[in-house]
Amino acid sequence: MIQFKDINLSFHNNIVFKNFNLKVKKGEKLLLKAHSGKGKSTLFKVLLGFQRIDNGEIFFNNKILNKYNLSYFRRNIGYVSQDVDLRNKNVWDLIVDIFSYRHNRHIKITKDKVLNIATYFNLFTDILDKEVSQLSGGERQRIGLIICILLDRQVWLLDEIISGLDKETKEIVVDYVLKQDKTILIISHDKIWMRDDFVRIKEW
Numbered sequence: 001m002i003q004f005k006d007i008n009l010s011f012h013n014n015i016v017f018k019n020f021n022l023k024v025k026k027g028e029k030l031l032l033k034a035h036s037g038k039g040k041s042t043l044f045k046v047l048l049g050f051q052r053i054d055n056g057e058i059f060f061n062n063k064i065l066n067k068y069n070l071s072y073f074r075r076n077i078g079y080v081s082q083d084v085d086l087r088n089k090n091v092w093d094l095i096v097d098i099f100s101y102r103h104n105r106h107i108k109i110t111k112d113k114v115l116n117i118a119t120y121f122n123l124f125t126d127i128l129d130k131e132v133s134q135l136s137g138g139e140r141q142r143i144g145l146i147i148c149i150l151l152d153r154q155v156w157l158l159d160e161i162i163s164g165l166d167k168e169t170k171e172i173v174v175d176y177v178l179k180q181d182k183t184i185l186i187i188s189h190d191k192i193w194m195r196d197d198f199v200r201i202k203e204w
């Protein structure tokens with residue numbers, strides 16, 4: 001479903017990828033495991049066309065990543081990044097904004113729908129009235145995930161979505177994510193994701 005083929009990428013003298021290869025099958029849950037600075041977050045940015053590569057090819061559903069297909073990649077991939085949106089508005093307004101974009105407009109969201117998932121993830125019901133800039137790290141991570149869930153795209157890219165959570169909430173989030181019938185790439189330093197053979201690990 002997704003393929004990174006012979007990817008090379010350097011920033012000045014810093015070689016991040018040298019002939020990097022990775023294939024991900026539909027429905028797979030893949031944990032990306034590498035030391036800090038080895039390019040895990042960069043890989044997500046590459047797949048979304050936010051970061052150019054020096055050479056190599058990237059495929060998604062047999063389409064190659066180029067300027068003509070870029071929008072297809074972005075419309076079908078959900079991304080929860082570490083760099084959170086700090087626009088100064090409350091959580092509900094942020095969600096309304098996201099779901100008013102042309103490509104997301106077909107998805108009907110209601111406060112109830114959002115609150116259902118939010119309370120499942122141990123968030124309080126006043127979360128929607130809070131300013132985004134005032135959320136704690138763990139609250140932001142869960143709001144990012146909830147938006148990704150509601151967007152309901154084929155692929156989810158999850159960059160450190162549980163690092164700010166307590167153990168019990170981590171369990172709830174991890175259980176939920178791994179049950180989804182989606183192709184999911186996970187960046188995390190947390191061993192909690194390594195559940196038997198179900199989660200494949202790509203290590204470099």
Ligand SMILES: Nc1ncnc2c1ncn2[C@@H]1O[C@H](COP(=O)(O)OP(=O)(O)OP(=O)(O)O)[C@@H](O)[C@H]1O
Binds near residue numbers: 039
């Ligand atoms: N736009 C950029 N310009 C220059 N260097 C960059 C840029 N983006 C990433 N890098 C460098 O590329 C390397 C990989 O960064 P990346 O954030 O992908 O690492 P990571 O594996 O996700 O790390 P961590 O586990 O700490 O989040 C780092 O050395 C980083 O400094």
